[in-house]
Amino acid sequence: MSNYQRDTCRLCQSKNLEVVLSLEPTPLCDAYVLAERLKEVQETYPLDLYLCRDCGYVHLTYVVDPENIYTDYLYVTTSSMGLADHFQLYSKEVLRRLNPISDSLIIDLGSNDGTLLSFFKKQGMRVLGIEPAREIATKTTNLGVETLPEFFTSEMADKIEEKYGFAKIITINNLFANIDDLDDTVEGVCKLLSPDGVFVMESSYLGDMIKNMVFDFIYHEHLSYFSVKPLLKFLDRFNMELIDVQRVPTKGGSLRYYIQKNGGPRAVSAFVDEMVVYENDHRLDLVETYETFSNEINARKSDLTNMISKLQKEGKTFAGFGGSATTTTLMYHFDLCDKIEYIVDDNPAKHNTYSPGCHIPVLSSEEIYERKPGYVIMFAWRYFEPITKKHQRFLDQGGHFIVPLPELEVI
Ligand SMILES: [Zn+2]
16 A cells, blocks of 8 residues: 545545645654654655544545554654553453453454553453554563454454454554554454454544644544544444443543444443534534634644744744654644754653654753753643643743643743
8 A cells, every 4th residue: 555545534435525624744743763864855744634524524534554654764662651550540440341251352452562451461351462563562472461463454353253252342542543444443343342242442532632722633643533423323334332432531632432233232321422412512523613723723823933933033042842743743833843943852762863854853851951942842732731840940940931732821
């Protein structure tokens, strides 16, 4: 496969699609490079969000070949603080709600280093991971969580079922939004799931993305921006039903969806209907909603760029804080590439890399004490509280943090 522009809705196949938010094209958002690759030009790709006027699904239609995304660049696993705690709570919550008998099979799609599965295993479940990153899969198997080094497909589901039997629970976290051919994935899930089984899918929530201004979470890896209503219709095509939804705070606001086969043993929670009412009230399926969203984003952009040009005239200098995937969307859309001298990050694995496309150096966060930039723009704005706490010394020595979102603020 190579990169392509799809012309149908990923959920309902309709061609009745409309562009509702056009962000500046960016290179692959996480493609930070080492010095030896600085001569290479990194291509930019369209970053336009489309609304399906038939089912209300919001998505990117420009699809970058996963081979380009996941193999060509240096990938630094961010040791996300609190992730293990999140998965421990997740495993307990899922077992409490679904109450499978001990030794039931739980399969995690995109299981990474097996953290979630290890918690299920500790609580007496049989577990199997599916993880295409071969090295991680092998390492995880050796550590006691069996992990198949593959991309999950419906064809593969048959083979897994033959060898391991049906799963009582299948989980997928964040990965679902990155998959282009969702039909095939869900077909596979249907084949593998036992008749009384539950498919648990966690993904960032469109309603929260708009409410919390988390537009920088839009990048090429994230093809889907899910909400409840379009998913109900989609699942029905596979004779599956949504039985419950749970709000979770990760990624600027996410939903955990609990899904069973039609006629499965579990009753549908009233919360599913409540979410549909919420989405109707917030008009998530109307073009106007995104016009407002787009205007708000562009208003924040002018606020920030006006402030920067004023400060530049006073001779002030600027750095950025946080070299992650969201930084790329934010820098390109807010036109900051030629305004920032360097980016700092607390994660040593990011140091001495260069940002995707515009190649701004990423340095240790200690540099803000040495180089004393007047202003540091908080690209990692969702974490500004712990970051400002940790770097209070920078404020004490007269520096300022600029928080660009959800409202422009200078600290
Ligand atoms: Zn649709």
